[in-house]
Each structure stands twice: as C-alpha cells, then as structure tokens.
Amino acid sequence: MCNSAPKAKLLAALSLAFTFGLSFAASPAQADENGWIDGEQEVVRERPRRPRSQAPDSGNYGGNQPNFVDQSQGRRDYDDGGNGGGDEGARRSQPDQSAGNTNPVLTIKAGSNTISGGISSSTFRNSSRSYRGLDKMSTRFLQQAPFLDLPQTIAVQPSTFKNWLEQYHTGALAAFSRTTIIEIKGQWDDSGHILRSFGLPFTRIPPSKVGDTDLSGTKILVVNCGANLNADALKKVRKFVQDGGYLLTTDWALDSCLEKAFPGYVEWNSDYTENSVVDAVVVDDDPVLLVGMPRVAYWKLENRSQTVKVLRGREVQVLARSRTLMQRECSNLGILALTFSFGAGRVLHLVGHFDNNADRAFNNALPDPSPMIGISLRQAIAGNFVVAALKGDMKEEGEAPPAESNDTQ
Template identity: 25%
Template structure:
C-alpha cells in the first residue's frame, strides 16, 4: 500500500511517476497552473525511472530517529565551546521563514537549535539585526519586496541560507549578479556528492563521512540547478558530477559574501525524505557507519536502541546534514559573538 503524500493535491510532484509510484494523492489535481511554473515541468528525457540502486522512502518516524542519531553524531564533533555557544544562543539569532515544501524548522527543532519564525510578508517590515541568520525554506512564491529588503540587510551584515526554489524567487530576484536558476529542473533522484574545499568550516562533516562511502544528496522533483554568474566570488562547497552530467550544473551547495554579509544556497531541501543505496556499503546497517567514523559508545548504544531499522546511507545523510547545520550556526555565532549591532 502506498504512503499518503504529505502535500496532498498541492504536491508539486504530481507529474513525476517516480514519486507517484511511492505516494498516493487525494485528487488528480494537476500542479500545473497552481504552484508550479510551466518551466518547472519535467521534460520527457528526465522521466526515465530506471536505476540500479535501491530507493528508500523515509517515513516520518524513521526520519525523526535518523535525525536524532545524526544530530547526536554531529554534536559530538563540535567542540565544547561550540556546544555551549549553541545552548546559550539568542532566541532570535536564527530566523526561519516558512515555505511550501522544505521544513528546516523540523530539523532545527530536532537538533535543539533555537529559532524564531517570521512569515514571508513580515520580512518587509521586520527589524533585522546583523547578528541574525535567516533560513528561507523552499516556497512556490516569495514577495519581491522582501527579497530586495534581504539584499539590503545582507550588505549590512545579515546572513541568509536558502534552499531550492528560493534560488529563483529570492536570489535570482535580489542577488542575480551572483547566481541564478539555469532553467532546468531535476527529477526525484539521489546523486553522489563530493567536497570541493575540504578546509571550509561549513563542510567538515562531509569530509569524515566520505572516507568509506560517497555521501548521497537527495534531489526533489523540479529542484533548480544553480548557474553561477559571478565565478570569482561564488564558492562551490559541494559538487556532484552526476548532477552536472544530467543538468549542466554541478553545484550542490554554494556560498558568497555580499557586502558585509553572506549568502549560502543549496539545491533541494534540508528535510530529508529518501535515500538510496548505490553500493554494498550503503546497504549496511547504521551501526557500520558508526564504526567507520569511530563514533562513541553512546552513539553505538543509541543506534542499537533506535536505529535498527535504519541503514548506512540514511545515517550518513542525516549526520552530514546535521553537521552542516551545526557548522553554519556555530561559525556564525562565533563570528558575531552575538553582538547587537
């Protein structure tokens, strides 16, 4: 029996047979003409669903367990100072802007990172402080006035983190001199990734995770590949050869300074919904991942208790995602020292 899709008739994946093979929808309402732009519909060449690897849809209960374990692994990698900094951070140091499809708030809550929710329309008059970081979830639309105001405050020192469609409706609107959507749309798939700059503090978790098996990155149906406009200033932190081969863009995570602030963008979502096991190691139990990274006895016990239904790939993905978020937050807090500008 198929699992019911969380987005119902508003799902943006109704045109993707790979997604519909796994999820059922309450109606046959077409996404075209509602939240998706016609250019986001997949071309026939992208609808080949054949794959030699195995896909694993992660149910909410398993997702919560995966992030609990992944978060515990990532937290152990932080210094005591960074852990203390996160525990004592301001309530408004992290701002979350809700979207339609991504759910960074769920991940932050699971990682015990405090945040304040600000709706899209509230951004137009919100009293930003330059010590803040704004996480903008993937959404079907976004007020242009809010995008322009974000640019204004980024130049003064604000940091923003964006996902997927925010490339087109936030960054392409207000930061088009740095990045834009390359015009293509992905299918629902998982691709292998690699670290471009292993010395960059944001991606330290990926380096450790890649020692025994290539980390995987989930692409949503109709995710937006990134075109880099300013090649001198935009840094690619994570890339994927498979992404480039299919969509002529290898950038998975990019970052760039703008004035006194910074923008970091990633294709697809923070909130993981599925993984793949492209090789034998990815199919192994979660316990093997703990052994590979030399995790503590506490992690081993946690996996024995809560992770028996999880595989290597799922814990690898959740722990690298959690590490990335912890790195973003701790680096930002340490750089600002929570000043009130």
C-alpha cells in the same frame, strides 16, 4: 491448341508464386539485430529515451545503480582564468561492475575521509584560488572520489542531530536564542523540522511579515523553498546580509530570492532535477563550512528542484557537486551547494531541501544519510553554516593553508 502449352506454363508459374507468397506471409515477423521488424506491418522504431530516476523505494534507488558516463564533451570545470581546464576531470573512476558486483562498497581507512577544521575561513578564502569548486582541484576530487554502495533510508532521531552538533561545535547551542534564527516559511521545504532536531531555537514567520520583523538580534535568515518575497522584503534580506547577517536558502529560493536580492552571482539555469538520491562529492577544503564532512556522500534531490548556473565564478565558492547530476542538467556542473560573501555577510544555497524529505509518512526517515556522521551531507553543511553565523566566520583571523596551484593536475 498451339497456345495452350504456354498458357499452362504461365498458370503453373503464377500458382507456384502465389503459394510461396502465402507461405512467406504466414511466417512470423522477425526483428533484426538493430531492432527493426520486418513483415506486413508498419515499421516503428522508438527513439531511445533517457531513463528517469525513481524515488527511493524500500530504502534505496529502486535497485538500479546510476549509470555514470564520461562527460569529457561538455564538462565545464574552470582553471584560474575561467577557461577550460576540466578535461582531466572527465576521465574519472567508474563503478566496478566486474564479477557481477553492481553495488561497489567504499573502503575507507580510519580518519581518511573526514575533513577537519582548526583554522578560520577569512584569510583562507581571501588568499586562496578563484573558481573554488569549479577549478582543477575540484576536478581531481571528482576524479578520485569512489562510488558508494546504494543508500539505505534510515530513521534518524533528534539525538543524532544533537550529538553531531555537540561533537563538532561543543557548547554552541547555548549561544542561540529564539531571535538568533528567523525561518521564513515556504510551501515546500520545512527547515524548522531539522532546526528542532538540532535543538536550535528559532522563530518562524510568513513571507508577508518579513518587512515588519525586527532583525537587530538575528544572526541568520532561512528562506525555505516556495517562500515568495515581495520587493521590500528582498531589499531587507539584502541589507541584512550586507550588514553581516547570514542567509540560508533552499531550492526554489534560488529563483525567487537569490537572483533578485543578489543579481549577478548565481541564477537558475532553467533546468530541473528529478526525484532521486544522487552521489555527492565535496569539492573544496573550507575549514569552517565543511568541517566534519565525509568526502563522498549522497544527496536527496526533489522533483523539479532548480539547478544552478554560476555567474561570478571568482566570488562564488562551490562546496559539493554530483557526477550523476552533471549528466542531467544543462550546465553540466552538477552543483549541489554553494556559498558567497556579500558585504560583511554570507549566503549558502542548497539545491534541494534542508528537511529530510523521504517521501514517506514518517518525517524522521532520511533517504540520504552520510557515511560516518549519521545525518545527511546537506544538513551537516547547513548546520556548520548556522553555527558560523554566531561569530561571522568571514571576520575571524587565522593562519591560512598554502593555496594550491591550478596549473597542474
């Protein structure tokens, strides 16, 4: 009897604790402000993942504005010496998200956003700055460029391409024959579709026939993405450019053609793009290859397009870059189009394809039409390049504009 009271108290305390425990266990699990979940279950917290870009849906990005973030850590713009010089460019304009406006619309004064020509490129290039498109001037272009509204996929008829060509290159079409342009067939890109839209005659050959093809009357070779050339064909392409020919390559031809035929200029940086439409900013003032270009536009990238590393910055001229792509590829440069001279000729490379590539059954659907010109920026740059091959713009003479100093922002 002397121990019954303490035992009773102990049993009562245990009963109360058991009842409280059941009540606590029955309550629903609660998540704290950091996303952790407490309760009788294993706590799992998923690492944040980079959102994947979606293919354009119903004529736009899929409804989501790309998230532009500051790239001051890792930007690689170059000054004249090739060292640094890109910090100011990282502090670029951000999209206006105020008042619920998620689709800022570009307001352009008449004539202020189209690049004009009127001079040749030979003296211009030879007397101007190094690291073109990667220097402080290009940083300012990136910093000052507005962000456009989301792109709308449109149906582009061949007449639109022909009208653009006639507007900026009056009478040039008559100078082309079927041997002026040789297109080397690839697995993924179809440059011939756009050449036909421009009204340009051309001859298409498989990669296996390059060695047997007479190039004496040819001004430009087009190597499509997925065209695999053997060693003899690569040597012939190199000799063709060295002797004054023009070479246009797209996408995977970076790795399969440019790196091998012209080592030491550019290379694939082992990174890929996603299937998306990104912003595009013209970052140079080339009077031949960029005539008629809008300063700001869009650019269609394919799934697993190869991104670029520039090895010889004093010779390679970058024409267009993307602030969106800068976030997604390891070089942090977002290069979309580049060119360089080799011997008496010239090379142009496009990240992505020359064809429309709208991922739809209708091959006239264009997912990245540029403001004011109707066709895409990538197609217009390539069109200028094709016409420049007729005369060889590196051989022309003309008055060069004064080179701008790279020492000031």
